[in-house]
Amino acid sequence: MFVSGGANPGCVGPQAANLISFDGFYFDSLKGQVPGGAFDMVEYNGKLYVAGPFTWVDQNPWPNQTTTNRLAAWDGTNWSSAGIWGINGEIKALAVYNNELYAGGYFTQINGIPKYAIARWDGNQWRDVGGGLFGGHVTCMEVFNGELYVGGHVGLPGGQPYYYNCVRWNGSQWDSVGGRWGPNWVTSMCVDTINNLLFIGGGLSFVDTISFWSVIAWNGNNIVNTGRCPTAGALDMEFFNGEIYVCGTGFNDTVVAKYTGAGWVSFEINPNGGPQTMKVYQNNLYFGGTFAQIGTIQTNNIACYGFTCPQGVGINESGSYPGLFKIFPNPAKNEVTIEFNDKANQNKFKLWLFDATGRQREELTFKNKTSLNLLHLPSGIYQIRVCDTQGKTCHSEKLIVE
Numbered sequence: 001m002f003v004s005g006g007a008n009p010g011c012v013g014p015q016a017a018n019l020i021s022f023d024g025f026y027f028d029s030l031k032g033q034v035p036g037g038a039f040d041m042v043e044y045n046g047k048l049y050v051a052g053p054f055t056w057v058d059q060n061p062w063p064n065q066t067t068t069n070r071l072a073a074w075d076g077t078n079w080s081s082a083g084i085w086g087i088n089g090e091i092k093a094l095a096v097y098n099n100e101l102y103a104g105g106y107f108t109q110i111n112g113i114p115k116y117a118i119a120r121w122d123g124n125q126w127r128d129v130g131g132g133l134f135g136g137h138v139t140c141m142e143v144f145n146g147e148l149y150v151g152g153h154v155g156l157p158g159g160q161p162y163y164y165n166c167v168r169w170n171g172s173q174w175d176s177v178g179g180r181w182g183p184n185w186v187t188s189m190c191v192d193t194i195n196n197l198l199f200i201g202g203g204l205s206f207v208d209t210i211s212f213w214s215v216i217a218w219n220g221n222n223i224v225n226t227g228r229c230p231t232a233g234a235l236d237m238e239f240f241n242g243e244i245y246v247c248g249t250g251f252n253d254t255v256v257a258k259y260t261g262a263g264w265v266s267f268e269i270n271p272n273g274g275p276q277t278m279k280v281y282q283n284n285l286y287f288g289g290t291f292a293q294i295g296t297i298q299t300n301n302i303a304c305y306g307f308t309c310p311q312g313v314g315i316n317e318s319g320s321y322p323g324l325f326k327i328f329p330n331p332a333k334n335e336v337t338i339e340f341n342d343k344a345n346q347n348k349f350k351l352w353l354f355d356a357t358g359r360q361r362e363e364l365t366f367k368n369k370t371s372l373n374l375l376h377l378p379s380g381i382y383q384i385r386v387c388d389t390q391g392k393t394c395h396s397e398k399l400i401v402e
Contacts, residue, residue: 042094044101045123047073049082051091051103071103083126086111095141097148098171102129104138104150117154130174131157133167142189144198145220146170149177151186151200166200166207178223179208190237190244192217194359195261197224199244201234215246215259230254230266238278240285242359247275247289256287275303324395325386331400332374338386339369352385353399374401 038052050057050072057068057079070091071082082101089107096102101121110119116132134155142149148169155163156174165181167174177200184203191198200207201215210216210223215234217224231248238245244259245267255274256267268274276289284306291301326339338351353362353372361382362372382399 039090039092039105040094042096042101044096047075047080049073049094049101051094051105053090083121083124084110093138093141093150093152095143095148097143097169102141102148104141104152106137108136116157117152118150130169130172133157133174135163137185139185139187140189142191142198144189144191144218145196149189149198149200151189151202153185165202177207177218178210181207184233188234188237188246190239192239192244194242196220199226199237199259201229201237201246203233214248215244226259227263229259229264230257236275236277238280238285240278240280241354245278245285247278247287325397327384327397327399330397331402333402334375335371335373336384336399337369337371338366338384340367340386347388349386349388354383354385355380377401 038050040051042049051070052072053070054072055067055069057072067085068079068081069084070087071084073080073082087107087110090105091103091107092105094101094103097120099122101123102118103121104118106117108114108116110126113126114132115126115128116134117136117138118129118133119126120129121127133150134157135153137153138150139152141151149166150169151166153163153165154167156167156176162180163182164176164179165184166177166186168177181200181202181204183205186200186204187202189198189200197217197219199215199217204214204216205211207216207223210225212225212228214229214231215226215237217226229246229248231246231254233249235247235249237247243261246257246259248255248257254266254268258265258267274289274291275287278288279286284304287303287305289301291303324341326337326341328337328339330336340349348365348367351362351364351366351370351372352360355361355377361377364370364372379401382401384397384399386395
């Protein structure tokens with residue numbers, strides 16, 4: 001996993017500059033520097049492509065035909081050019097679609113050739129994308145159901161006199177996505193791969209004639225209303241354990257919320273900053289942003305949420321209290337019992353059961369002791385998660401279902 005944005009040299013040594021790597025246990029620096037940090041990153045043809053406000057990376061000065069101007073490629077050892085020696089703006093979003101690398105942002109030319117807000121790279125040359133986008137400020141892109149969805153402050157080609165703010169490209173032509181989005185920009189998108197939905201978010205309150213708040217879903221043909229999201233805006237979204245997580249700018253101090261399929265839940269309340277980006281890595285959800293605390297845990301702008309978080313990276317959700325909880329039998333066939341050993345404690349507990357893919361299969365609330373029917377589940381390895389309602393006492397344990 002790669003981490004960008006004012007990386008603290010004290011973590012990895014004095015050579016670290018805005019882009020570092022994380023292998024699940026330790027942070028490390030990359031060769032050279034990435035001046036100004038990165039806006040987006042994506043893997044394409046075996047290389048990591050990094051977009052940012054820089055005119056060069058490592059020791060390659062600008063301008064020349066091999067410069068790493070606004071976009072650079074990392075092969076695990078060295079930086080190389082992505083074929084851009086001249087661009088009159090910034091690249092803010094990257095995506096891979098139909099075996100080509102798409103770059104979106106605010107620009108009107110690449111290497112002296114007109115390219116309006118979006119262009120595509122096949123590894124050898126940059127090409128136009130259906131005439132480009134009217135107005136031209138792309139902030140996010142996502143592939144869904146065989147089409148490339150593009151969000152930002154954008155309209156359709158041809159100079160139409162208004163902004164749709166969310167459009168889609170099928171490889172040959174552009175189209176709108178359910179109408180005009182507003183009043184502000186679309187800033188993030190995320191695919192729910194279980195229910196086949198595209199979640200679209202931003203400083204939004206309507207699409208066409210449909211009213212909503214911050215985030216809503218799209219099934220490829222129609223809008224799917226998911227209720228009122230607790231955050232203001234959606235800086236980033238990620239799909240984790242069968243739920244959609246959203247980082248917002250705060251509304252009633254809610255900076256992170258999640259959609260469970262049944263409704264929205266406030267996940268993190270912090271009036272003094274919060275996460276601005278998220279990424280799933282090794283079955284955990286990582287948060288990055290500007291915050292010194294998340295929940296009751298002290299952090300340094302990055303935190304991990306999951307069952308196997310490494311120590312020293314914010315939240316460690318793998319805390320285990322075997323003396324307090326008993327889960328038996330294990331392996332189990334028909335039923336498993338979960339028992340809290342402190343009989344004097346009358347607090348309620350929440351239990352979640354996840355399968356090997358991270359999908360949530362069960363959720364219930366209990367006091368002291370409960371049993372879970374397993375007859376409807378296929379055999380395999382599962383994860384049981386138990387927490388009190390304050391989230392202060394938690395226990396995770398692997399369950400084998402025979």
